[in-house]
Amino acid sequence: MRSLLAAHFLFVAFTAAAVAQSPRPTPRIPDGHPDLQGTYDIASMTPLERAAGTPLVMTREEAARFEKERADRVRLLALPSNGNRNAPPVGGDGSAGAAGNVGGYNNFWIDNGTAYYTIDGQKRMSVIVDPPDGRVPPLTAEARQRAASRVVSPTSDAQENDPGLEGATAYDDMERRPLGERCLLGFGSTSGPPSLPVLYNNLHQIVQTKDTVLILNEMVHDARVVRMNAEHVPKSIRKWMGDSVGHWDGDTLVVDTTNFTDKTRFRGSSENLHVVERFSRIDANTLRYRFTVEDPSTWERPWSGEEAWPATTDLLFEYACHEGNYALGNILRGARLREKTRDSKER
Amino acid sequence: MRTKLLMSAAGLLVAIAPVMGHHAFGGEFDPNKPVLLKGKVTKLEWVNPHAWIHVEIPKADGEKPCEFTPNAKCDEWMVEGGTPNTLLRRGITRDSLKAGTELVIDGYQARDHSLNRANGRNVTYPDGRKLFLGSSGTGAPTDGADPTEAPKGRGRGGR
Numbered sequence: 001m002r003s004l005l006a007a008h009f010l011f012v013a014f015t016a017a018a019v020a021q022s023p024r025p026t027p028r029i030p031d032g033h034p035d036l037q038g039t040y041d042i043a044s045m046t047p048l049e050r051a052a053g054t055p056l057v058m059t060r061e062e063a064a065r066f067e068k069e070r071a072d073r074v075r076l077l078a079l080p081s082n083g084n085r086n087a088p089p090v091g092g093d094g095s096a097g098a099a100g101n102v103g104g105y106n107n108f109w110i111d112n113g114t115a116y117y118t119i120d121g122q123k124r125m126s127v128i129v130d131p132p133d134g135r136v137p138p139l140t141a142e143a144r145q146r147a148a149s150r151v152v153s154p155t156s157d158a159q160e161n162d163p164g165l166e167g168a169t170a171y172d173d174m175e176r177r178p179l180g181e182r183c184l185l186g187f188g189s190t191s192g193p194p195s196l197p198v199l200y201n202n203l204h205q206i207v208q209t210k211d212t213v214l215i216l217n218e219m220v221h222d223a224r225v226v227r228m229n230a231e232h233v234p235k236s237i238r239k240w241m242g243d244s245v246g247h248w249d250g251d252t253l254v255v256d257t258t259n260f261t262d263k264t265r266f267r268g269s270s271e272n273l274h275v276v277e278r279f280s281r282i283d284a285n286t287l288r289y290r291f292t293v294e295d296p297s298t299w300e301r302p303w304s305g306e307e308a309w310p311a312t313t314d315l316l317f318e319y320a321c322h323e324g325n326y327a328l329g330n331i332l333r334g335a336r337l338r339e340k341t342r343d344s345k346e347r
Numbered sequence: 348m349r350t351k352l353l354m355s356a357a358g359l360l361v362a363i364a365p366v367m368g369h370h371a372f373g374g375e376f377d378p379n380k381p382v383l384l385k386g387k388v389t390k391l392e393w394v395n396p397h398a399w400i401h402v403e404i405p406k407a408d409g410e411k412p413c414e415f416t417p418n419a420k421c422d423e424w425m426v427e428g429g430t431p432n433t434l435l436r437r438g439i440t441r442d443s444l445k446a447g448t449e450l451v452i453d454g455y456q457a458r459d460h461s462l463n464r465a466n467g468r469n470v471t472y473p474d475g476r477k478l479f480l481g482s483s484g485t486g487a488p489t490d491g492a493d494p495t496e497a498p499k500g501r502g503r504g505g506r
Contacts, residue, residue, distance in 0.1 A: 083475035085383070088453050088468060092378030100373020102455040103468035105397075108479055109429025111436070171374070181370040183396065200433045218432065220396075317432045321369075324394030326464070327427070331374040334458025 026251060026281055031210045034251045036279055036287060039316055040309035042195065043113035043202040045070060048305065050126035050134040063116050063123035071114060077107035111200040117308045119288065127196065127305040136303060139268060143298040147268055171335030174328060179263075181328055183321030184240060186219030189266060191241055193224070193257045193275040194291035194305060203316040204309070206279075213246055213253065220321040226255050233259060238271065240264055252280040269298045285311045369396040369430070376466050380456035384424055384465065385473075387415040388448045393441035398428040400467065402450060415447050426452050426467040439479050449473050 027035040045067065050056070058066075092101030117124045126134035139147070170176055180187030188198035195204060195217070207214040213226040226246040233243045243259035255277040262271040278290040287309040294302035390401040402424050403413050409420030431441075454468040470478040 078477055078480045080475035080477065081469055081471050083451055083471060083473045085451070085453060085469075085475075087381040087383035088455065090379055090381055092455075093468070098371055098373075100371050100376075101378045102372050102376040102466055104372050105428050105467050106470055106477060108477060109398075109433060111433040178370070187369055200430055314436050317435055319395045319430070319432060321396045324392055324399065325396055326399065326425075327370045327375055327397065330376075330457050330459065330462070330464060331370065333462075334374060334377070337459055 027284070029208060029210070033210075033248055034253075034281055035208065036206050036213075036253060036281070037208050038311045039203055039205045039314065040287060041203055041312040041314060042197050042289075042307055042309050043111060043200075044117050044197040044307070045113050045115060046117040046124050046127055046197070046307075048127045048196055049136060050128075052133065052135070054125055054134070056125055056129060056132075056134060057122040058116065058125050060123060067115050074107065074114075109200070111202070113197060113202070117306075119282075119306055119308050124306070127307055128303060129306050130304040131301070136267060137299045137301050140296075140298060140300055143268055143270070146270065171332060174332060177328060177331070179240075180220075181331070183220055183325055183328075185222060185264075186217060190219050191217045191222040191224075193242065193244070193255070193277055194266075194293060195289070195307075197307070201319065203312065203314065205316050213255070216316065218316045219319050221319045232256075235259065238262070242273070242275065249278075252278050254278055266293070267298075269293075269295045272297050282308065287311075372466055375427075375457060376455040377458045377460070378455060380460065382452075382454060382456050382465050384426070384450075384452040384454075386421070386424070386450065388444055388446050388450060389414055389423060390446065391441050391444050392425075393431045395430055395432065398431045400426045400428060400444070400450070400452075400470065402426060402452065422463055424463040424465060426454065426465055426470065428467045428470065434479060443479065450478065451475075 029035045029037075088103060093103045095101055095103045098104060117127070128134045128136065131137060174182060178187070179185045185191045186198065186201075189196040190198045190202065192215075195215075198219075201218040203218040205214075205216040207216070211228050213228065215224040215226065216222075217224070222241060224241055224244055226244040228246045230245045232245055237243065238259055238261040240261055240263075242257040242264070244255050244257045246253055246255045248254070257275045257277070258273075260266075260269070260271050260273045264271075264273070266273055273293070273295045275294075276292045278288075280288050280290075282288045289307045289309050290304065291306075292302050292304040293299075384402060384404055386402040386404040388400060389403050392399040392401070403415065403421035404424055405413055405416050405419045406422050407420065409422045411421060411423070413419045413421035434443075449472065450470060451473055452465070452467055452470050454465040456462075457464040472478065
């Protein structure tokens, strides 16, 4: 009896160890390649770049403190205001960024993550892992000259920091407005490539067949269609999000993207932008997303970033951006009126 | 020391991190035209890139008869919010804000002053509670803290 009991314990212990040591097998599609399908919410507190001199990895305690600060701030902003308050101050409320001195809108519309990316057990302080300083490499002389020669630079990741006082010609026609404002691509390179976390609507859905992988971005309902084991289209064909072809490197999906338009201009890049993305599984619920960006006519060296894409049961919704885009009209009308005022002052 | 350095660096990051959005509010609204709107909801445009709340404001020489204040005239204003998608995922829908609901809104008028449009810098109920937050059945993420709230957000697939 005693030996039977001992054997039983041994069996239980052995089984438990075996379960602990063999992670769940990678789910696969019928052709044997990993199944990467699902909806992923990449909202994160981790910024693309980090401050000079700071390390890539925070301690868990440091991360927990900053994450709590974010949560406390969200709670604070949800507290009631005074129902008998007055109008905000004449001359603006001093708010910066896209809130542009007029205060934007309430925080409850925003969904920009509650935690930093955790990758390989590390709380990451920047998306960029290479160069090691976590900064986008300096622009080449050619890229600086290109930027200076442009009247405006509506890029795919425009930081829409406009206080309404941008160079006057930036409003001369709608084609000079940022791509996000015009509903052509989501702001902040949410559409990718590379896909970066932004202020809200950070959902990306992957649908996979043997020959094609679809990456559907919530904003601006942009679908990237990756043709597997295919050649790029001829150089004469240019696309907002480039032309993507894919192949498998072991259990990693590699997506190679070229043929960008010269209007995409990711962080000042040229049409020679080349992005390589690598999708792999960290576990049953998380993808590792790694990208390398290169454009010798823009940066002195290639640079790479890494994100964790956690699966979500939330649904990705339609984002019909043109449907309610009153803002662009309001902005252009505002610019025409400012011109009149300026002209009358000059006279 | 390292912690201190890291703290100040992270603080700096928070301070300089640009708030990006679909478009520049500063180009659209006039910092010299602050407004305080007290009125009732007539319509909700639950659209992207930004939702617009229509409210009627009673005014002696208003442009049309009020819908919710008998024998009075009202001006209609449009107030710009954010993307509805984030709220949909928390279970808030276009039906969560009924016509006739009284709101207090502060913001700035469109640079084109012929338009009754403003940004919803702060949209609250008359008692100061933030719109969509803290109201039974429609507020906040569905965390179970409020027994009267919808058990599942409509955006939660299978949860």
